Amino acid sequence: MVTRTVDLRSDTVTKPTEAMRAAMATAEVEDDVLDFDPTAVRLEAEIAKRMGKEAGLFVPSGTMGNLISVLTHCDVRGSEVILGDNCHIFIYENGGISTIGGVHPRTVKNNSDGTMDLDLIEAAIRDPRGEIVYPTTKLICLENTHANSGGKCLTAEYTDQVGELAKKHDLKLHIDGARIFNASVALGVPVDRLVQAADSVSVCLSKGIGAPIGSVIVGSKSFIAKARRLRKTLGGGMRQVGVITAAALVALQENVGKLESDHKKARLLADGLNQMKGLRVDPVETNIVYIEIEEGLHMSAAKIVKNLEERGILVMEISSSRIRVVLHHQISASDVQYALSCFQNAVKGGQTENGN
Amino acid sequence: MVKRIVDLRSDTVTKPTETMRAAIADAEVGDDVLEHDPTAFQLESEMAKIMGKEAGLFVPSGTMANLISVLVHCECRGSEVILGHNSHIHIYENGGISTIGGVHPRTVHNNDDGTMDIDLIEAAIRDSKEEITFPITRLICLENTHCNHGGRCLSVEYTDRVGEVAKKHGLKLHIDGARIFNASVALGVPVDRLVQAADSVSVCLSKGLGAPVGSVIVGSNSFITKARRLRKTLGGGMRQVGILCAAALVALHENLPKLESDHKKARLLADGLDKIKGLRVDTSSVETNIIYIEIEEFSGTTAAKLCKNLEEYGILLMQTALSRLRVVLHHQISESDVQYALSCFQKAVNGVQNENGN
Numbered sequence: 001m002v003t004r005t006v007d008l009r010s011d012t013v014t015k016p017t018e019a020m021r022a023a024m025a026t027a028e029v030e031d032d033v034l035d036f037d038p039t040a041v042r043l044e045a046e047i048a049k050r051m052g053k054e055a056g057l058f059v060p061s062g063t064m065g066n067l068i069s070v071l072t073h074c075d076v077r078g079s080e081v082i083l084g085d086n087c088h089i090f091i092y093e094n095g096g097i098s099t100i101g102g103v104h105p106r107t108v109k110n111n112s113d114g115t116m117d118l119d120l121i122e123a124a125i126r127d128p129r130g131e132i133v134y135p136t137t138k139l140i141c142l143e144n145t146h147a148n149s150g151g152k153c154l155t156a157e158y159t160d161q162v163g164e165l166a167k168k169h170d171l172k173l174h175i176d177g178a179r180i181f182n183a184s185v186a187l188g189v190p191v192d193r194l195v196q197a198a199d200s201v202s203v204c205l206s207k208g209i210g211a212p213i214g215s216v217i218v219g220s221k222s223f224i225a226k227a228r229r230l231r232k233t234l235g236g237g238m239r240q241v242g243v244i245t246a247a248a249l250v251a252l253q254e255n256v257g258k259l260e261s262d263h264k265k266a267r268l269l270a271d272g273l274n275q276m277k278g279l280r281v282d283p284v285e286t287n288i289v290y291i292e293i294e295e296g297l298h299m300s301a302a303k304i305v306k307n308l309e310e311r312g313i314l315v316m317e318i319s320s321s322r323i324r325v326v327l328h329h330q331i332s333a334s335d336v337q338y339a340l341s342c343f344q345n346a347v348k349g350g351q352t353e354n355g356n
Numbered sequence: 357m358v359k360r361i362v363d364l365r366s367d368t369v370t371k372p373t374e375t376m377r378a379a380i381a382d383a384e385v386g387d388d389v390l391e392h393d394p395t396a397f398q399l400e401s402e403m404a405k406i407m408g409k410e411a412g413l414f415v416p417s418g419t420m421a422n423l424i425s426v427l428v429h430c431e432c433r434g435s436e437v438i439l440g441h442n443s444h445i446h447i448y449e450n451g452g453i454s455t456i457g458g459v460h461p462r463t464v465h466n467n468d469d470g471t472m473d474i475d476l477i478e479a480a481i482r483d484s485k486e487e488i489t490f491p492i493t494r495l496i497c498l499e500n501t502h503c504n505h506g507g508r509c510l511s512v513e514y515t516d517r518v519g520e521v522a523k524k525h526g527l528k529l530h531i532d533g534a535r536i537f538n539a540s541v542a543l544g545v546p547v548d549r550l551v552q553a554a555d556s557v558s559v560c561l562s563k564g565l566g567a568p569v570g571s572v573i574v575g576s577n578s579f580i581t582k583a584r585r586l587r588k589t590l591g592g593g594m595r596q597v598g599i600l601c602a603a604a605l606v607a608l609h610e611n612l613p614k615l616e617s618d619h620k621k622a623r624l625l626a627d628g629l630d631k632i633k634g635l636r637v638d639t640s641s642v643e644t645n646i647i648y649i650e651i652e653e654f655s656g657t658t659a660a661k662l663c664k665n666l667e668e669y670g671i672l673l674m675q676t677a678l679s680r681l682r683v684v685l686h687h688q689i690s691e692s693d694v695q696y697a698l699s700c701f702q703k704a705v706n707g708v709q710n711e712n713g714n
Contacts (some may be wrong), residue, residue, distance in 0.1 A: 012595050013387045024599060026379035029568060031369045060416050064591020094589035100456055212385060212596035233450035234590050235420020239368050240568030243380055244600070 003312035006335045010316070011179075011262075011287060011328040014210040019254060020247040027246035031239050033232070039242030043249050044216060051201055053218035057227050058245055059236050061283050062178045063093050065202030065215040066141075067234065071101040072226045073139040073199070079103050080135040082124050084110035086148045088176055089141060095289040100234075104135045112282075114146025115158055118165060140166050143176040144194070145183045151266075151288030151326075153183040156194050156226030163197025173197055178204040178215070182286040185259045199223065208259055208287060208328055211251035213244045258329040262287040264326045265336050272340040278347050287327040290318070299350035307346040312341050359670040362693045366674070367535075367618075367645060367686035375610060376603040383602035387595050389588070395598030399605050403572040406608075407557055408548030411580035414601055415574045415592050418534045419449050419556030421571040422497075423590070427457040428582045429495040429528040429555070435459050436491040438480050440466035440503045444532055445497060456590075460491045467643070470502025472515055474521060481525050496522050497531040500537045500550070506638075507622075507646030507684075509539040512550050519553025529553060534560040534571070538644040541615045557577065564569040564615055564645060564686055567607035569600045614687040618645040621694050622685045628698040634705045645686065651679040657708040665707065669700040 007013045016024070020189040030037045044056035059065050066089050070081055073099075081097065083090055085107035097103045106124050108116040142162060144154040146272040159175070175198040177183075184191040195201045200219035205211035218229055231237055238244075263286050270284040278297030282290045293301055301317045308315055316324045321340065327336075363369045372380070386393045400412035422445050426437055430453075437453065439446055441463035445453065453459045462480050464472040473614040482490040498518060500510040515531070522529040532553040533539075551557045556575035561567035573583055587593055594600075623639070626647045630637040634655030637647060646655045653661055659675040666673060674682045685694075 009390060010387070013390065015385055016596060016599065021381040025377040029371055031366070034365060034369065055409045059591065060594045061591045063588065063593065067591050094585070096589045096591075100589060212599055229450070232419065233452045233456060235415065235423050235452070235592060236419045236590075237419065238416045238569040239562045240370075240372060243372060243377075243568050247599070247630045344595070 004338065006331060006339050007312065007314045008325040008327070008331065008339065009314050011207040011326050014206075014328050014330050016212045016247055017210070017250070017254065020211065020250045023246040023250045024243050027242040029240035029242035032241045033237045033239060037240060037242040037245070037247070040245045043245040044184055046249065046252065047203060047216040048218045050191055051195055051203070051218045053201070054221045055224035056216045056218045057224050057231060058241060059215050059217060059231055060213060060238070062176070062202060062204045062215045063096070063162050064231070064234060064236050065204075065217045066093060066176050066232065068227045068230050069174045069200045069202055069217055070103055070139060070141070072223060072230055073174060074101070074103045075226070076138070077137070078104065080106050080126060081139040081141060082106050082108055082121055082137060083141040084108060084114075084116050084143060084146070086110040087141065087143045088147050088178065089143070090147065093303040110149060112148065114143065114149040114152040114154055118161055121162065122165060125171070128155050131237040137169070137171060139172045139174060141174045141176060141214070143276050145179040145286050145288070147178070147288065150282050150284065150290045151179065151286040154284050155187060156189050156196070159194065160197045170197065172199040174185050174199065175201045177201040178206060179286065182208055182259055182263070185256075186263055186286050205248040205251055208255065208262060209251045210329055211248040212253045212255045214248055254330055259287070262327045262329060263335045265331060265333060268333070269325065269327065269336050269339065271342060276344060276347055277351055279343070289325040289327070291323040291325065293321045293323070297347060297350040299347065304346050307349070308342055311345070313342045357413070358412070360696065361670045361672065362689060362697050363672045363685040364685070364697065365672050367563040367684050370562075370686050370688050372568045373566070373606070376567065376606045379602040379606045380599050383598040385596035385598035388597045389593045389595060393596060393598040393601070395510070395605070396601045399601040400572060402608070403559060404574045404606070406547060407551055407559070407574040409557070409574040410577045411575065413580050413583050413595060414588060414604070415571050415573060415587055416569060416594070418532070418558060418560045419438040419452065420587070420590060420592050421573045422449060422532055423452050423457065423585045424586050425530045425556045425558055425573055426453045426459055426495060426497070426692055427586055428579060429530060430457070430459045431582070432492070432494070433458065434491050435494045436462050436482060437495040437497060438462050438464055438477055438493060439473050440464060440470075440499060440502070442466040442535065443497065443499045444503050445499070447504065450455050456597065459663040462493070465506060466502065468505055470499065470505040470508040470510055472518055477518065478521055481527070493527060495528045495530060497530045497532060501644050501646070503646065506641050506648050507535065507538065507644040508641060509542050511543065512523045512545050515550065516553045527618040528555040530555065531557045535563060535644065537612055538564055538615055538619070542619055542644050555635065561604040561607055562613070564618060565607040566611045566687055567600075567604040570604055611687050615645070618685045618687060619643070621689060621691060622647055624691070625683065625685065625697065626696050629701060631707050632702055634708070646683055647683045648676070649681040649683065652682070655705060655708065657705065661708070662704055665704040666700055669704070671697050671700045
């Protein structure tokens with residue numbers, strides 16, 4: 001029996017659409033290392049324009065987007081970067097900024113809304129008078145939306161405040177904007193306004209926007225020129241890369257408009273799950289839903305995940321009592337209903353066993 | 357008037373063919389980070405099998421393939437790698453093994469044929485008894501074909517001997533095999549036999565094989581597992597990467613048989629160029645698809661000038677020194693393109709000679 005599969009593990013699972021496949025097949029290409037691939041140039045220019053920055057650079061992944069950005073801003077030995085203790089760069093990028101880039105991380109506590117307290121950020125900035133023992137703070141990184149906090153949005157006001165702080169101390173500001181379009185849509189703020197205070201932004205095309213591969217870094221012309229060189233050094237200089245950037249251009253056209261509906265589906269799912277005894281869902285702002293399994297249910301996340309898998313619902317186990325679900329444009333409203341009924345089935349076991 | 361373009365700058369300029377484009381459009385894909393993209397898996401397995409190694413890993417570029425290979429073999433702090441003074445890794449990869457990977461390079465002189473003398477390699481291996489002041493040699497790198505030395509081939513006998521030196525001293529051997537298939541075809545040696553002595557090989561798909569993007573690293577299962585993790589760290593973990601691997605699979609099947617003809621075209625062009633007064637080509641050293649052209653002093657022109665003149669005819673090539681040009685043949689250069697290029701060279705050089713009253 002063919003199981004219906006509803007893949008809610010991440011928005012990275014999105015597969016290229018027919019229009020993307022057609023675009024890839026007919027893409028105009030050139031050697032992007034020897035010259036400039038025209039389709040890559042188009043994508044980079046388009047994203048830069050949307051973000052209100054001077055230039056852009058296509059890279060194979062968000063990890064490389066962030067790695068290049070941090071290393072380019074922190075290009076002097078002995079640099080330090082301030083970032084959230086629960087941010088993607090710090091937790092899920094293999095510590096590359098240090099192991100590969102030699103940059104020291106200084107973490108500041110992430111609040112549950114994805115922000116860091118401004119006074120704590122300021123306190124973390126190294127006093128130059130202590131330079132004999134201190135690394136030199138060069139950069140502050142924000143993440144919008146903030147993945148580990150449940151896809152929470154940083155407001156334009158907050159971002160601007162951090163920007164001012166950075167300027168005051170002669171630091172740069174980088175935004176890990178893997179899901180920046182989700183933030184822009186949820187807040188109703190134009191994306192260029194949202195990232196105005198940032199010196200650089202890394203934007204994923206392979207997540208909710210649905211392209212098969214890649215991210216774009218945006219920043220000033222001089223920043224991007226250095227970034228291009230570092231991209232080559234890391235091995236991200238691809239040749240006829242237009243075959244991929246063509247898909248990304250289609251993704252931009254087709255799917256930014258669908259993000260609002262992803263957020264609606266997430267809220268629908270969250271509301272439904274919250275009604276189930278034994279589950280508790282954190283407030284949902286965009287397309288990410290975190291589900292807490294209450295103690296009273298006496299069921300582990302692993303058990304629920306396995307049960308769901310048998311019904312074709314794929315989700316991510318975060319801890320023994322926490323599950324994550326991510327909505328994207330290839331999940332239909334009917335898929336959401338199906339997922340809800342499967343969750344209901346899965347937790348019923350726990351509810352009945354314990355006489356609930 | 358549409359200019360006829362003959363792009364001889366590199367075999368990286370090859371554009372995807374119709375079959376590749378169709379394969380890209382139909383590729384079966386998955387999230388290669390969360391699990392394993394099926395088309396990537398197919399390519400990696402096939403490459404590993406062809407190379408006689410346990411496993412493979414698709415990466416965005418040859419630079420990343422070499423970087424990962426060196427860094428995985430040299431995963432301990434304080435490592436040193438022995439490589440040719442004129443090798444691609446040392447000259448054209450932004451010094452990444454050091455600036456990114458913290459590995460120290462120990463260069464040994466590359467001979468004209470791309471080899472390094474075995475006794476010089478052995479002399480460069482650090483004596484670990486002196487460990488207080490020495491880094492620790494972990495790896496030897498070879499390059500086959502050798503790009504800067506005119507695409508010359510390292511024989512299987514030479515490679516085996518270097519492998520023995522490596523084994524004798526507890527070192528690993530990595531082959532930068534960007535153009536390893538060119539070597540295999542030119543030498544008439546099956547590629548797995550050619551790289552038998554190596555612990556890892558990096559193979560380009562985007563050069564003579566003509567795929568739009570990428571390389572594959574091959575090695576043992578445990579090596580590739582570490583390589584996969586480092587690939588993620590460097591930012592080379594791509595999602596639905598099957599679209600690129602599908603094109604690479606087509607490239608492997610379609611264009612491997614065309615390499616011999618690229619070599620023939622190179623020999624044809626080399627012979628013709630050597631006959632032009634003012635140019636000199638060491639035709640005996642044209643073994644594969646790369647030609648270096650020396651501009652004789654009496655010709656009255658420079659590489660830069662000649663390059664520019666030829667560009668006006670639509671012939672694109674690379675200037676590598678004041679009086680040196682490089683030309684690379686590939687499957688999208690026809691025999692008629694070769695003849696056209698020759699006549700343009702003739703015109704361009706004659707033109708200068710006429711200017712100078714020769």
